[in-house]
Amino acid sequence: MTTAQLLLTKDVFSNEIQYSNVYSTLTELLKRDALPIINENDTVSIDELTFGDNDMLSALVSGLVHADFLIMLTDINGLYDKNPKTDSTAQKYDRLPALTAEILQQTKHESGSKFGTGGMKSKLLAAKTALSLGVRVFVGTGEGGRQAR
Structure with missing residues (x-):
């Protein structure tokens, strides 16, 4: 199985262009039967803009991909x-x-x-x-x- 790592920050969900890019990337990966492994990009996340854990990230991503x-x-x-x-x-x-x-x-x-x-x-x-x-x-x-x- 092919996997792909995506490191996201919280601002992706409030920036229309970034949101659209992540949506396009995820839908393309799924079309190609790749398994996206999604996590917060801790190295560039600003404390005030972090998810804190992956639960909220998973909720937002599930909504993003419908x-x-x-x-x-x-x-x-x-x-x-x-x-x-x-x-x-x-x-x-x-x-x-x-x-x-x-x-x-x-x-x-x-x-x-x-x-x-x-x-x-x-x-x-x-x-x-x-x-x-x-x-x-x-x-x-x-x-x-x-x-x-």
Whole structure:
């Protein structure tokens, strides 16, 4: 499989010419069956213009390419009302018809897992952005008997 690395900065999404160039590049790569590997260009990003993690970047890119679905994988299988790693009374949400202010507020900002930096709040904020761009969202793990396929 052919891969292609794209390093983006936040200003790409507010500059019409850059936005159009990234869209053209991504659609051409996908037409050629290449797998784009997209990350923030940390070396040139100004602190005030960074994504902070790749969750929001993935949401904005999914909107840019008019994706049908955004899949965000995490070490926690879905969204809980509390952290299931530290609270055994945590209840899992099977489906959220909407991301309400109450749900966003009860989700504390966590530093993420040993594999990432975003945490669940970051994923929810990214999901809210993707949904506003017409992209459906799945947040969960790829492990276990009910893997995302």
